[in-house]
Amino acid sequence: MTTEAKRTGDPTIGKVLPDLNFSVTDAMIDDHFEGLALDRSAFDRGEAPVPSMVAGGADNFHGHSAFKQDRGHLWMRQEWELLAPLVQGDNYIAHGRIRDIYKRRDRTVVDTAMELENAGGEVVIRSNHHQSFLLDEPEPEVELRDPSKKEGARKFNVPDGTEIAPLDRVITLEMCGKYFHGNRSYHTDLEASKELGFRNVVVGGRLTMSYMGTLMEQHFGDAWWNGGRLDMKFTNPTWPDDHITVRGVSTGAAEDDTSREAVFAWIEKDDGTIVAIANASANS
Helix, strand or coil: CECCCCCCCCCCCCCEEEEEEEECCHHHHHHHHHHHCCCCHHHHCCCCCCCHHHHHHHCCCHHHHCCCCCCCCEEEEEEEEECCCCCCCCEEEEEEEEEEEEEECCEEEEEEEEEEECCCCCEEEEEEEEEEECCCCCCCCCCCCCHHHCCCCCCCCCCCCEEEEEEEEECCHHHHHHHCCCCCCCCCCHHHHHHCCCCCCCCCHHHHHHHHHHHHHHHHCHHHHCCCEEEEEECCCCCCCCEEEEEEEEEEEECCEEEEEEEEEEEEECCCCEEEEEEEEEEC
16 A cells, blocks of 8 residues: 655755655555566565565655646656665555656656655655656647657667566556556546546556566566665556567676676567666676
8 A cells, every 4th residue: 555645836956745655555466566567476475575665655756746737747757775674564654755856858757755664664765757848839749759760760789788578478467457456547548548648548657567577586686676776767658458578698697796796688570669668787
């Protein structure tokens, strides 16, 4: 269960946000596995911790960090540092503040920093959520750039390394509804999405980020839950019925810390559109 954030005015740099309560409930875990269509047998046997990206539900500061002009908002980037696994049934407190506000092309981006504390006051996760907004009176329907003409197109070279076993899914509207706990939003409901200027339901960035987290869990194992780092940039929206594949290569020792193994990963659609790219690492 997450405490809902009610709107408290436009964001400003340095603004400290009200603390939010976050509980790792059975229903939340069920919705994660079912919404992503993932095998949960290792978790049920006690061989794997709570999925790492369940923690995305703790970052629920939108009502405090969003601009009043809320049409057309999209995730831009997510940075995560995992210090310890979440524990099923435990309660946590999310502390948030506006770290930065900056321009990127026609969008204004709000960087919200979060620290998630357990009942003992220990920080178990740190994150930075970069949310973009259209503030210049957008048209009734949000115009998105052609993926083939932007950085979402394949303009990167896959670095040398060892390929990681990929993960692929067709994301259905029903999966979106389950993953987001049946809540009506532009991630689950067409009319709600049109109210924000989109032509179709926008698959939530938290959902696609969870697939990236799953890839890292499968590759790094316990080292991911106890020290994993993720820097994920979103380059194109995902829509219901898209078939996505999460791919990655292990590139060896991280440049900034040779005791860590680095991974470059990306999510792509069947037509080659890149949904997101990421750099990740964990202790080797």
